[in-house]
Structures are given as structure tokens and as C-alpha cells.
Amino acid sequence: MLRFKARVPRKVLAFGLPTAWGAMAITYKLTCPLAQQDGLGARIVTSAVFFAVGTGLILHVRRALVRELREMREVAGAAQSVLLRPLPPRIDGLNVAAAQLSADRGARVGGDLYEVIATEHGVRVVMGDVRGHGIAAIGTVAAVLGSFREAVHDEPDLRRVLHRLDRALARHLRERAPDEHPAAEDFVTVLLLEIGRDGEITALNCGHPWPYLLSGAGVEPLARTDPLPPLGLFPLPTELPPVPCGSLLPGDCLVLYTDGVEDARDARGRFFSLQAALADAVRHHLITPHTILRSLFTGVLRHTRGRQADDMALLVLRNDRTRLACNSLGARGTARPATTNTQPSNHL
Incomplete structure (x- = not known):
């Protein structure tokens, strides 16, 4: 009043x-x-x-x-604080840092989405990319994130979580244009991860880039299987076998991102090499989530001279759990002792 x-x-x-x-x-x-x-x-x-x-x-x-x-x-800015709320620096033994950068200079909210939630079923992570960017994508981001935040606690099966997201997106598209069929361009890429107490990773991927795993073996994609189509383009298949992705051992990092990072080009049209940037960060011992995040955003902005054409989002998870929580052996050999690490911030 x-x-x-x-x-x-x-x-x-x-x-x-x-x-x-x-x-x-x-x-x-x-x-x-x-x-x-x-x-x-x-x-x-x-x-x-x-x-x-x-x-x-x-x-x-x-x-x-x-x-x-x-x-x-x-x-x-108020919408961003509600939709992409700041993540805690530590979630169930995982150190976390995340940030997004909108390509729309008039908006602080882009079409990228992410969330990390600790549940009784494990730590569940979503990373997604809505077609379009800026304020026009806020409604779709809200529909997907709102459904995820409820489903991860209710559904013990990761496949059921994906079905909930698919139904929420379909309802949103129908309500947005009730007299029209959703356009073929209305879709969302979604990556769902579940990280158990032993570090075991299970994934469901609908059209999203696979994250990179930073470990003692170097920098490599978490998986190499072909993803499912993005949500909104086709109905989900009857069979949705989750993809086992090994284990996140103590000291290992996962780097999730949207395609705006690897699609960033310089003045000569050359793409930004995310894997090379991560390998360089590891060589310089930038192994905390916050330093990795800052290093990558600095590299992308320098590469594009601040003129990115698409939204960008990065989410970094580092396993800082104790050896007992991860058993004594991991999927890739002898487990390494967890290192003590300062908690990173979520802000650049």
C-alpha cells in the first residue's frame, strides 16, 4: 500500500x-x-x-x-535470488560453488538452471539449459526447478524424478500457450546426477553436455554415452536405464556446465576449450571449487572479450568426505585420503 x-x-x-x-x-x-x-x-x-x-x-x-x-x-535480481538461490558452500560432505552469467545485458537471470540438494537417497544434482535466455526463460526455469526441488525428496528412483520434470515442463508449455501446440523449439536440456554416500555416481542425461571429472588420472568426461533427447521435444522412452558413472573419490571434482561455455568464441571464431582450461587449472593446483569457478569464468570472458552470445552456468562439486565414508577402495583403484580444504564461496 x-x-x-x-x-x-x-x-x-x-x-x-x-x-x-x-x-x-x-x-x-x-x-x-x-x-x-x-x-x-x-x-x-x-x-x-x-x-x-x-x-x-x-x-x-x-x-x-x-x-x-x-x-x-x-x-x-529478486527473481534470481528465488530461482537460482545461492548454494551452501558444503552439502553432505561435498564442497560446492556455482554461478551463472546471462548473455542478456538487461537481465541478471538467464536460461540456465542448477540445484544441489542432499536427500535420504543421496545428493541429487540438476543442471539444465532452457532454449532462449534472459527474462523470457524465467517461467520455464521456475517450472523445472520447482518440480526438481519437490521430486528429489519424494522419489527414491532417479527415473521418477526425470518423469516429474518432464510432466512439469509439459504443463508449463500448455499453460503458456493453451490454444497452441508447443513449438518444436521449446525444450530444456537436463542432466540429473545422484551421488551416494560411497561416492557412487548415477546419471540421467537428456541432451546436456556430460560434466568433466577432475581426478588423479587427469581431466576426462564423466561418461561418453549418447544422451537422450532434450525434454519437450519427444516423449520420454519407456525404458530409462540410469548410467553408472563410477565414483567420486575424496579429492575428486565434478565440473558441470552449460553449452554456452564451450560454444564461446573469440574474434576469430575459435571455440573456448573447456577441457584444456581445466587441465591448466589442475596443473596450477587450482583444485577448490571456488578457484576453479573463478579461473573458468575469467578464461571465458578473456576469450570472448566479454561479448558472449549465450548464457553460461558452471557448477563445481568436490568430494571432501572422509575415507571411512567412501570405503577404502574406489572404482578406479586405491582411494586417496581426503584433503582438508577451506570452504569456497558461491559468488565470484
Whole structure:
């Protein structure tokens, strides 16, 4: 109510000031004797009056547009805090850091989504990419993330979580255009991960890039199987076999990302090499989630000179659990002792 009352005088000023200036200019033209003369001096004075009125109107409109843009950015920031809420720096023994960068300079929210939630079924992770970016993608991001945050606690089977996301997206698309069939371009790529207490990783992938695993063996994709089609393009197949992806041993990192990172190009059209950047970070011992995140974003922005064409999101998970929680052997050989690590921040 107070905000409404505060906006009333603002609207009065927005319409009242231009009206008053215009009335003054017309009154001067009709009633001032000087304005009726044809001499050079009279013309100069009349032109100066109308120039001052026009300049005032332009400045007033510019100030109003800047104020509206500032308010829109504040709304976008509030939406971001609800949709992509800051992740805790530590979730069930995993150190976490995440951030996204919108390609739309007028919005702080892009079409990328991510979430990490500890459940009784394990730590469950989603990384997705909505077609499009900016404020237009907020509704789809909200539908998918809202469904994920409920389903991960309710469904013991990761396949059922994916079905819930698929149904939520279909409902959203129908409600957005109830009299139309969803366009073929309306889709979302989704990667679901489940990390057990022993570090075992299970995945379901619908059209999303596989994350990179940083381990003692180097930098390699978490899996190499072909993903399913993105959600929204085709119905999910009857059989949805989860993909076993080995184990996340103590000290290992997972780097999840959206395709805007690897699709980033420089002035010569060359793509950004994410795997090479990760290998370089490992060589320089940048092995905490926060330092990896900062290093990658710095590298992409330097590569594109700050002119990225698509939204980008990065999510880094590091296993800092104890040896007892991960048994004594991992899927790739002898387990390494967990290292003590400072907790990273989620903000760049």
C-alpha cells in the first residue's frame, strides 16, 4: 500500500511536468508580444524558449527510462535470488560453488538452471539449459526447478524424478500457450546426477553436455554415452536405464556446465576449450571449487572479450568426505585420503 502511494506522485510528475512545459511553450507563443514579431531578435528568443522546453522534455524522458530500467533489474535480481538461490558452500560432505552469467545485458537471470540438494537417497544434482535466455526463460526455469526441488525428496528412483520434470515442463508449455501446440523449439536440456554416500555416481542425461571429472588420472568426461533427447521435444522412452558413472573419490571434482561455455568464441571464431582450461587449472593446483569457478569464468570472458552470445552456468562439486565414508577402495583403484580444504564461496 505504501509503495502504491509512493508511485502516485511519481506518475503525476511523469505526466504533469511535460504537460506544464508544453502549456508554457504554447502560452508564450500565443500571448507573448515578442513571439508575434518577425524580427531576428524575436525569432532567436522564441527558438531559445522552445529549445529549452524540448531539452527539458528529453531529459525528463531519459530520467524516467533509466528509473524503469533500474526497477526492472531489481525485479530480475529478486527473481534470481528465488530461482537460482545461492548454494551452501558444503552439502553432505561435498564442497560446492556455482554461478551463472546471462548473455542478456538487461537481465541478471538467464536460461540456465542448477540445484544441489542432499536427500535420504543421496545428493541429487540438476543442471539444465532452457532454449532462449534472459527474462523470457524465467517461467520455464521456475517450472523445472520447482518440480526438481519437490521430486528429489519424494522419489527414491532417479527415473521418477526425470518423469516429474518432464510432466512439469509439459504443463508449463500448455499453460503458456493453451490454444497452441508447443513449438518444436521449446525444450530444456537436463542432466540429473545422484551421488551416494560411497561416492557412487548415477546419471540421467537428456541432451546436456556430460560434466568433466577432475581426478588423479587427469581431466576426462564423466561418461561418453549418447544422451537422450532434450525434454519437450519427444516423449520420454519407456525404458530409462540410469548410467553408472563410477565414483567420486575424496579429492575428486565434478565440473558441470552449460553449452554456452564451450560454444564461446573469440574474434576469430575459435571455440573456448573447456577441457584444456581445466587441465591448466589442475596443473596450477587450482583444485577448490571456488578457484576453479573463478579461473573458468575469467578464461571465458578473456576469450570472448566479454561479448558472449549465450548464457553460461558452471557448477563445481568436490568430494571432501572422509575415507571411512567412501570405503577404502574406489572404482578406479586405491582411494586417496581426503584433503582438508577451506570452504569456497558461491559468488565470484
